[in-house]
Amino acid sequence: MQILNWIDWVVLAVTLLAIVIYGTWQTRGSKNVQDYLKGGNTSKWWTIGLSVMATQASAITFLSTPGQAYNDGMGFVQFYFGLPIAMIVICMVFIPLYHRLKVYTAYEFLENRFDLKTRTLTAILFLIQRGLSAGITIFAPAIILSIVLGWDLLTLNIVIGFLVIIYTVSGGTRAVNVTQKHQMIVIFVGMLVAFFIIVSKLPQDITFTKALDIAGASGKMKILDFSFNLNNRYTFWSGIIGGTFLMLSYFGTDQSQVQRYLSGKSVKEMQLGLLFNGLLKVPMQFFILLVGVMVFVFYQFNEAPLNFNPTATELVLNSEFASDYIKLQEAQKDNFESKQIEIKNFINSEASESTIESISKANHISKNISNEAKLLIDKVAEKQNIKVESNDKDYVFIHFILNNLPRGLIGLLLAVILSAAMSSTSSELNALGSTTTIDLYKRNTKEKTEEQMVKASKWFTFAWGIIAICVACVANLAENLIQLVNIIGSIFYGNVLGIFFIAFFFKYVKGHAVFMAAIITQIIVISLFLLNEHEIINLPFLWLNFVGCIIVIAISCIIQLFYKNDKKITT
Incomplete structure (x- = not known):
């Protein structure tokens, strides 16, 4: 495996440091909560759209997705089929409501609709799952640099984590939004360059069309699977049903995403930003998978290592x-x-x-x-x-980059993956700090000044950064990192989405019923996941989003029948 030379180091260092310094400088001096947590509500639709995409497109996307395609083909794209549907629903239902209530977090709405304990429980569920995911988004790029530099993972987790903490704590939401625009530009350029380099490295008589034929003959180009076989993790139906529920919960109730569009200038800007994401995200994932398939075709003519x-x-x-x-x-x-x-x-x-x-x-x-x-x-x-x-899916793409790309481009592709890691992690830390400040600290303490709230938010963001680094230091690779993140989300998202659906559409269900149902549902969903892991039942993780949502709604309705005197807290 070739080692980085000075050109790669210069490209990598200049790209990353420029983003960090620019984001810190542009957003210095946030004095009030409105500026720090909602970016002063100045974001345009393209900033929102790119920021939403950057939040979801972590380093895991650019590490794991090509490896996923290398091993299993293009079928993973079905996972995203529910995303456009979710974007439309969120634009019609969630955004107008959040804007009308002038909330800082999605969970403030739940206290208006139900009660404080339901708001607190939902916020805690978010903090648990997003805190774990933030650790994994730090751990993913640490794998890369451990190969490139020969450093141990512990050191790299700490270095990467603190690099993100610097500008996230300094500038808050606006720092995240500003840096993510530039990070997405680096990501788009880098992946396009990688694709054309891979195709150019195929034998001269192998055109792109022939490369697709070879991939098809090897079973890598099968995109749609309409079977109802639960043994197939990614099918059209799991994407449309399970994927829609996952995306509704992620983009509609997960504060790391909600905070991105709450910074918009108006409802229209927020809606256009999300629709932009809905239109571009599926093609982007398709393209990243196609890059992985082209890597597979490359190794049909060049011997691959036994283990990457x-x-x-x-x-x-x-x-x-x-x-x-x-x-x-x-x-x-x-x-x-x-x-x-x-x-x-x-x-x-x-x-x-x-x-x-x-x-x-x-x-x-x-x-x-x-x-x-x-x-x-x-x-x-x-x-x-x-x-x-031993599971080497996450090493496939980085192995190709380090061994086959020309000098300078290696640095650019490493900057792509690290930029993605920084953008996603910064969004998560920003959201974790905001939720802790608004939903737990502010709500359960005496009235604080603007300056005290900003200071508290910075300290909570810093604390969550430390927790994420700790999670990264003890993380183990699962079957595939991108699957691990989605599994963690699926365990919690269905339950949280169900709580919001009850708030929107089941007006007769009150706070106590929802609170009890949410606790019961979370226990059931975790139990179902463990039973599936031990092969006692067959329920792929994507379906947990749908199942969790349905269960919490059903149990809430049943419990409410026994609590006629539970009073509704009106908005």
């Missing part, structure tokens, strides 16, 4: 199982060479069913060999009591 995590490879090659690993490497090389014959037949217009089947079979063999290697790595790690990740 160099730390794992080094560990096993320095163990007593080195000879077993070398045998697997040789088996992979033999399979690669035999596959080349079938691919040449395929691109020379001999695309018969037997040729396609042979390519598919060769890729299946390669995957089995890779799985054997992972088991061997796990065996060595367990025996030596060393923590190392």
Whole structure:
């Protein structure tokens, strides 16, 4: 793996430092809560749209999504099919209500509609899930730099975390919005450059169309799955139903997103910003997945490592199982060479069913060999009591970048991934600090001055930054980082969304019923997730968003029948 030279370091350092310094300088001196938490309500629709996209597009997106496509193809894009539907609903229902009530957080509305305990519970559910997610968004880029620099993950988690804390604490919401515009520009440019470089590195006789044909023959271009098979995690139906509920909850009730559009100048600016996100997000995710598919095609002509995590490879090659690993490497090389014959037949217009089947079979063999290697790595790690990740999905794209891109562009792509990490983490810390300040601190203490509130918000933001760093330091890689973030969200989002739906559409349900139902529902959803993890039931995590929402609504309605005297708190 090649090491960064001075050009890459200059590109990387200048890009990141310019964003941090600019964001800190532009937003210095926020003296009141309106400026610090809502950016003075000055954001235009394009700033809102880019900020909303940047909040969701963390480093995990640019690390994990190409690796997801490399392994499983384009089907993951179905996860986002519910997003445009969610944007329309939020623009019609959520935004006008939040604007009319002049709230700083989404959870203020719940006290107006229900009571203080329901508001507090919902805010706490948000703080738990978003605090965990913030740690993971720091952990993801730390993986990259641990490979590039050879530093340990603990040091990198601390460095990246404090870099984000500096400008987030300094400038509040406006600092986040200002920096995210520039971060998204870096991200768009970097990914476009990466795509064209990958295609240019394919053999001369392999056009983009032929590359898509090869990917299709290998089963990577299957986008739509209309089956109702719950064993398939990503289908059209899980995306439209589960995805819609997840996106409604994320963009409509998650303060890290709500705070982005609450900074808008008007309802129209907020709505246009979200619609912009709804129109652009699915194509953007499709493109990032396509980059991963092109990386897969590249490795059809260039031998891929048996495992993309160099730390794992080094560990096993320095163990007593080195000879077993070398045998697997040789088996992979033999399979690669035999596959080349079938691919040449395929691109020379001999695309018969037997040729396609042979390519598919060769890729299946390669995957089995890779799985054997992972088991061997796990065996060595367990025996030596060393923590190392054998699952290499999150290392695929960074391995390609470091080994195949020209000098300077490596620095740019690393800046892309780190910019994404900083933008997402800053939004999360900003929202965590705001929610703690407004929903817990302000609501449960005596009246504070504007200056005291701003100071408290800065300290809470700083504290959540420290907590996120701690979470990052103890984080383990799951099957895939982007899935881990979505799993954490799905455990909480359905319940929270159900609470808001009750507030909007079930006017006869009062605070006590919702509070009790929310606690019961959260216990049920966590239990369902654990049962699924232990393969006792079959319920993919995306469906938890739908199930959680339905359960809390149903239980609230049932409980309300027994509490006729529970009084409604009016707005």
